[in-house]
Amino acid sequence: MAQINTDILTAKHFLETENLVGIPTETVYGLAANALNENAVAKIFEVKERPTFDPLIVHTHSLASVYKFVETINPKLLLLAQTFWPGPLTLLLPKKNIIPNLVTAGLNRVGVRVPNHPLTLQLLKQLSFPLAAPSANPFGYISPTTAKHVQQQLGNKIPYILEGGNCSVGLESTIVGEENNEIIIYRLGGLSVTDIETIVGKVTLQLNQSSNPNAPGQLKSHYAPKKIFYITNLDELAQQFENKKLGIICFGEYSTSYRKCVIKNLSPTQNLNEAAINLFNFMRELDESDVDLIVCNYLPQHGLGLAINDRLKRAAAL
Numbered sequence: 001m002a003q004i005n006t007d008i009l010t011a012k013h014f015l016e017t018e019n020l021v022g023i024p025t026e027t028v029y030g031l032a033a034n035a036l037n038e039n040a041v042a043k044i045f046e047v048k049e050r051p052t053f054d055p056l057i058v059h060t061h062s063l064a065s066v067y068k069f070v071e072t073i074n075p076k077l078l079l080l081a082q083t084f085w086p087g088p089l090t091l092l093l094p095k096k097n098i099i100p101n102l103v104t105a106g107l108n109r110v111g112v113r114v115p116n117h118p119l120t121l122q123l124l125k126q127l128s129f130p131l132a133a134p135s136a137n138p139f140g141y142i143s144p145t146t147a148k149h150v151q152q153q154l155g156n157k158i159p160y161i162l163e164g165g166n167c168s169v170g171l172e173s174t175i176v177g178e179e180n181n182e183i184i185i186y187r188l189g190g191l192s193v194t195d196i197e198t199i200v201g202k203v204t205l206q207l208n209q210s211s212n213p214n215a216p217g218q219l220k221s222h223y224a225p226k227k228i229f230y231i232t233n234l235d236e237l238a239q240q241f242e243n244k245k246l247g248i249i250c251f252g253e254y255s256t257s258y259r260k261c262v263i264k265n266l267s268p269t270q271n272l273n274e275a276a277i278n279l280f281n282f283m284r285e286l287d288e289s290d291v292d293l294i295v296c297n298y299l300p301q302h303g304l305g306l307a308i309n310d311r312l313k314r315a316a317a318l
């Protein structure tokens with residue numbers, strides 16, 4: 001099993017010798033490898049059982065260091081980087097040859113981000129290379145928000161997990177790029193559309209829903225528990241699921257006369273940040289419990305609610 005600890009030098013040692021390390025970020029835990037070393041990167045795909053047409057995000061410690069890996073940064077994207085890094089923002093930028101094609105699945109752009117976690121930032125500063133890191137879960141499953149989640153699912157395949165506590169955002173980064181001078185959001189995430197539009201004005205959403213997307217983070221069924229997951233009107237539950245034990249994910253004040261259930265409240269006070277932090281954790285807990293199926297309602301469609309609803313939809317494969 002992987003060792004879980006806070007020792008940066010041990011993490012550094014494993015990464016320098018082509019091994020994988022679980023790393024904390026503010027969004028979700030990542031499964032990291034030397035992004036400039038194809039052998040190391042190949043191990044990520046192997047361990048995650050991830051198809052190689054799904055590109056990886058490259059993590060680095062500063063905006064200044066990004067120029068080693070990309071040809072140029074569009075002025076509006078630069079403004080976003082200056083405003084929100086370190087933070088839950090990934091930029092798609094034209095890559096230099098130093099980034100292996102395996103990282104970008106052969107695409108011309110590389111996804112880059114500066115994560116906002118003190119341990120991982122320290123680690124990145126001590127390394128002479130950036131880290132390619134997808135979320136540290138088996139392909140298609142719920143993303144991990146604690147070191148223990150990583151241990152449970154990938155612990156027997158990697159040597160080390162850097163312990164960085166609970167993720168403070170809980171949703172993956174928002175992915176942004178530019179086409180024909182238009183700013184495009186490709187994946188909703190921990191940075192809201194409103195936050196982005198405040199800096200660069202109106203953006204276009206290009207969230208691929210098809211089963212053959214450019215980027216599988218956008219696949220219809222993704223971030224999914226193993227149990228049946230329904231999005232439904234919670235008030236009508238009793239009639240719909242007679243005799244089943246339900247895992248109910250709710251938001252705001254909620255009570256039910258339905259007896260056979262486990263209730264998980266994303267945020268009793270309807271705070272969307274709190275809901276984001278709890279979402280994957282609750283999905284995972286219910287998936288591992290004895291409930292027959294998991295049900296939830298959509299959250300309000302603003303701020304982080306948009307990204308949370310996107311994850312719910314994909315978990316339910318709608």
Ligand code: TXA
Pocket residue numbers: 025027028029030031054055056057090092104107109110111115133134135136171172173174175186187214215216217218
């Ligand atoms: O918050 C996050 O972004 C986390 C932490 C670990 O940083 N990482 C993460 O990685 O969510 P992953 O691999 O689970 O999702 C990355 C997604 C891909 O599935 C794809 O949709 C998109 O990012 N992506 C990455 N590079 C891309 C590229 N060059 N072009 C288009 N999409 C890309």
Ligand code: MG
Pocket residue numbers: 134135143217
């Ligand atoms: Mg992922």
